[in-house]
Amino acid sequence: MAPKPWVLKTDRETGIPIITIVDNMTLEKFREFLAAISDTPSYRGSDGCLWDLRSVSDLLPTIAIRYLAASVRQVKSPGRTAIVVERNVHFGLARMFAVCSDQPRNARRVFRDYEQARAWLLEAAPSPSQVPARSLGAYPRPAH
Numbered sequence: 001m002a003p004k005p006w007v008l009k010t011d012r013e014t015g016i017p018i019i020t021i022v023d024n025m026t027l028e029k030f031r032e033f034l035a036a037i038s039d040t041p042s043y044r045g046s047d048g049c050l051w052d053l054r055s056v057s058d059l060l061p062t063i064a065i066r067y068l069a070a071s072v073r074q075v076k077s078p079g080r081t082a083i084v085v086e087r088n089v090h091f092g093l094a095r096m097f098a099v100c101s102d103q104p105r106n107a108r109r110v111f112r113d114y115e116q117a118r119a120w121l122l123e124a125a126p127s128p129s130q131v132p133a134r135s136l137g138a139y140p141r142p143a144h
Contacts, residue, residue, distance in 0.1 A: 005029050008040060016121055017049040024058040030068055048080035048121040052114070056085075059093045069100030081108045082117035 005023030010016070019037060023029070053059070060068065083094045091110055098108035111117035 004032075004036070006033050006036075008037060011050075011118075014118070014122060015046070016118070017046050018052060019049065020052040021056050024056060025060050027060060027064050027068070030060060030064075031071075034068075034072065048082065050117055050121060051081060051083045053090060053094065054084055054086040054114070056090065059090055062093065062096065065093055065097045066100050069097050072097075072101040079105060079107065080121055081106070082121050083108060083110045084114050084117045085110060085112065 005021060005025070007020045007022060009018055009020075011018055017040075019033075021033075025033075059065070081098075083098065085091050085094050091112060094110040098110055101108060109117075109120060111120070
């Protein structure tokens with residue numbers, strides 16, 4: 001049996017689950033990854049988690065990312081997921097994944113800097129009454 005292409009550990013200082021992807025992602029590997037982490041109590045029970053994709057040289061193609069983003073919405077996940085990437089192309093693909101998998105109670109944000117991602121996860125979570133910036137109501141309306 002081949003080793004898993006990811007490692008799940010919990011940051012001792014913060015308690016944040018950190019998932020490090022250590023191999024290129026295929027559709028099958030990503031499905032296996034989602035199934036495994038969704039059954040892990042430290043992942044399911046946390047308020048936030050960090051996906052470290054800095055060591056990945058190839059991500060999935062856009063059509064697979066859209067398909068998997070729809071699948072992720074069915075998985076119970078922490079309220080916040082910080083995704084850290086290194087390459088520009090991965091940033092765009094991860095942003096597409098974050099937008100396509102967006103849910104009211106699950107925020108996903110993409111970072112190039114590990115410490116910024118960690119800091120975002122440690123910030124106080126926004127209250128449910130706050131309007132997300134992407135909401136149309138968040139933009140000023142023109143005066144008539």
